[in-house]
Amino acid sequence: MSAILSEVSIPLNQLQIRQSLPAEFRTSANNLFPALVSRELQNPSLIWQDNNYYQSLFSRISWTHMVELIRVDNTTKRAFYELECIKSNWSTWELKRQINSMLYERVGLSKDKEAVLALANEGQLIDSPEKILRDPYILEFLNLEERASYSESDLEEALINHLQEFMHELGRDFCFVDRQFRITVGGEHYFFDLLFYHRSLQCLIAIDLKLGKFKHDYAGQMNFYLNYLRENVAYPHENYPVGILLCAEKDAEEVYYATAALDNKLFVSRYMVALPSEETLKQWLKEEQDRLEKQFDFGSTKKRDF
Template sequence: MNIDIRKNIYEEIKNLLASARENIVSNVNSTMTKTYFLIGKRIVEEEQNGNERAEYGEELIKNLSLRLSKEFGKGFSKTNLKQMKSFYLAYGKGQTVSDQFKLSWSHYLILMRIENIKERNFYEIESIENNWSLRELRRQIDSALYERLVLSIDKEKIKLLSLKGQILEKPEDVVKDPYVLEFLGLEEKSDYSENELETAIINNLEKFIMELGKGFLFQGRQVRFTFDEEHYFVDLVFYNRLLKCFVLIDLKIGKLKHQDLGQMQMYVNYYDRFVKLPDENKTIGIIICKEKNDTLVRMTLPEDNQQIFASRYMTVLPSKEDLKKIIDETDKK
C-alpha cells in the first residue's frame, strides 16, 4: 500500500537528520581541537621537563611525527605538531573565551596568529555567535573589523568586545566607520555612479549585510514615500531586529554635504511619524559616503543627535596602518 507522505512531516524529519549530522560534525571538531590542544600541552611540558634547547624540541617533534604518522596516518607532520604546540602556547593560560573550543581546528589556526589577546577573543566570540565560515573569518580579520569597531564605540564598550563581542544597545552601536566594501569589485579610483554602487551592493546583498553587522534584515531598494504630491526615494531600507528599528541608508560617491544630512533627517522623520509602529524604536539614518568632514557633521546635526550618522566607505581592504591613521585623525578632532 502506497502512503502519500505529507510534506510537513517529511521536512520535519529531514531537518532533524540534518541537525543531527551538524551536531556530530560539531562534536567531532570540538573533540579533535581539544585533543590537539592537549597534544600541544604535552609537547611543551616534555620540552620544559627535558631540555629547553631548540635542538631537543626539534628532535622531539621529529620523532613524534614519525611514530604518530606510522600508527595514525596523516595529520601528524612536523608542521602540524608545531601548530599544536603553538596552539597550546596561545590558549594555555586561560585566554580562550570557551573551555570547549567550539570552533574547528582550522578556525583556531587562523585565530592563534593574532597576537593581541583581546582582539583574538573578539573574533572567537563573533565566529561562534555568527557561525562564521573560514572565509568569513579571514575577511573580517583582513578588513580589520575589530579596529573599526574600536574606532566607532566608546572606551567602555571597547572593554566588552573581548568579553562579549559586539553588543547592540543603542543606535551608534550599529555604525561602523569606515565600511569596507571590497567584495563589490569596484576599484578605488574608478568612475562609477551612485546607482552602480547601489546595484553592486544589491548584487552582493548577503555580503553587504554581513558587513553591516548583527540583526539586519533587508526591506527594499529605492523605497518610495510621498507627501504633498512629491515623491522621495530611500536608497536602501533595512530593519534591525535587535534594536527593533528601521535603518535607512543613503549612498554618496562624493564628498558629504550638509544638504545630504538634511535630506536624511527628513527621511528619518517621515519613518518615525508614518511608518514605524508604536512599540518600535526611533529610525536610524546612515549616510555612507566616499569622503566626509566630521566638523560639518557635528555642526549640521543637533548636539543630542542619536539618529543620523555619516560613515566613509572603502572599496579596497585597508591596511592596519591606514586604519591607524584614521583612528589617530579621529582622536585629534
C-alpha cells in the same frame, strides 16, 4: 593479514581510533591557545576562560577557522573574532576578510577600554544606535575599484548583488527590508537607497549612499526620510528609525553642525571600495584615534564622537 600484523610494533588491542580534531582540541585548549587562558587581562570572569566556552567554540568552527584565529596574537582581539565567528556564523573567508579589514579596531575605535573588553567578552554589544556604526565600512567585495567610474545607482546595485557580504560588514541583526524605498509627500515621490530592520535595536535603519564628500544638505534630506518613517512606517512598539549616510569622505566639524540639533538619530560614516594596505589602514586609524582624543571643542557644546 597475520603476517602484516606481526610487523606492526603496537599490539592490535592497543590501537585506538583517534577523535576528530575539534574533539581532541576540547581537551587540550591550553596547548592550542595558550594566550586565551592567560591572566593578562586579570579578569577571571571572562568568557573565554570557561570550559563551556571552549566546547562551544571547537564544536562550531572548523580547522581552517582555528588556523586563522591562531594567527591573532592579541587575546582580547582573538576573543572578539571567535565570538563573532560563532554568533555571526562566519565562513573562513569572511573571518579572513574581517581580520584583514581590521574590524576589531574599527568597531572599538571610539569606545573606552572597559567597553572594548566587554565587546570581546560578549561579542558586539548593541544597546544604542551608536554601537552599530563602523567607520569606515570596507566594501572591497564589490570590485568597484576595477571600474573607471561608477554612479550611486551602480553602488547600490553592487551592494544588492553582494547583499550577504554587505550585511556581514554592517554587523549582526540587520534584516533587509527594501531597496529604493518610496516616500510620497504632497503628491511627490522621494526615494532612499536601502531600508533595513535591526532586531536588537528594534528599529528601522535607513541607508543612503553618496559618492563624494558629505554635504550638510544630505542631513536635512535624511532627517526628512526619518520623520516620514517614524510617522507612517514604524510600528508603535518600535523605537524611532535611525539614518546612516554612507559617504566617500566627511569632515567631522561639518557633520557636527549639520546633525547637532536634530531630534532623529542620524549618523555619517565613510566607505572604502578597495581595501587599503595594512599600514595605510593602521595610519588612518591612528589619526582617527588622535582626533577623537583631542575632543573637538565646539564652544560650550559637549563633544560628540562621529
